[in-house]
Amino acid sequence: MITILIKIAASLVLGVLAGFGAVYIFNKMPAAWLSDYDAKPPAELTDPHIQRVKGFPWRWIYAAGFSCLLIRLSFFDVQFAAAGLFACWALLIIGLADLKYMIIPDQFVIMLAISAFGFIPYQSGLMQPLLGALVGGGVMLMVGVLGGAAFKKEVLGFGDVKLFACLGLALGLTGTVVVLIGASLLSGIGAAIAMASGRAKKDDAKPLGPYICGMGIFYIFIVWPFL
Structure with missing residues (x-):
């Protein structure tokens, strides 16, 4: 019973830190990280008084999400929970950046790749991360x-x-295929709804990153522990 209470308490504390930290880091990260290479950042990114993500209610929403993720995963395996938190935190920042500014910061993609080391014990073989990276990056490149x-x-x-490619390195081949199919379906549905409602035109650029990141978090949070 004591072990369960410790896991829940630690999950709540770490979840709040992760949620608040995500909003703080996103609002304070260098403007150059959210701009194309060698491009001058727009005023929206350089103005210190503009919140890129509102503190309320988003930090509380993210805190609740990370707390639930940690409580769930910690009862599966503590190391898996730590790796999952590390990966999902990076995926949240990447998804927000692509959604708001159509940019995927390399710094957090590298963080996602580093999280792959924590998932190695839960892969079915050492080749799984490499196959996931090759399939994920290869399909996107094609x-x-x-x-x-x-x-x-x-x-x-x-x-x-x-x-x-980096998400495939973390999730392995099976996770890469699941996320690839799910993100493709969701992005297609999202684009169809946006065009049908008049919020987007056929030729408008549409970010794919939020769908990839959302499906990646879903796979780590919901699917992987049951495999």
Whole structure:
């Protein structure tokens, strides 16, 4: 009973720190991290008085989400919970950055890749992370090349390729395939709803990162512990 109470208390404390920390870091990170290479950051990013993400209610929402994630995963395995928190925290920042500014910060993609070391004991084999990275990055690269040739414009940024390669490294082949299918379906549904409601046009650029990150968090939080 004491062990259970300690796990719950630790999960709540770490969850609040992760949720509050995500909002703080996103609002305070250098503007250059949220801009294209060698591009001058817009005023919105350099103005210290502008909150990129509102503190209320988002830090509490994120804190509640991370607390639930840790409580759930800690009863599965404490090391898996730590790796899951590390990966999901990076995925949240990446998803927010792509949603708001159409950019995927390399710094947090590297953080996601580092989290892969924590998931190694839960892979079915040492080749799984490598296969996940090859399939995830390879499929995104192929879509980008073929889509660019077909539509004569960039349809997928290289940031998405790097994101999926590093996510595949963390999730392994099975997780990569699940996230790939799920993100593709959700992005298609989201684009259809946006166009049907008049909030977007057919040729508008639409970020894929939030769908990839959302499905990655869903896989770690819901699917993987049951496999």
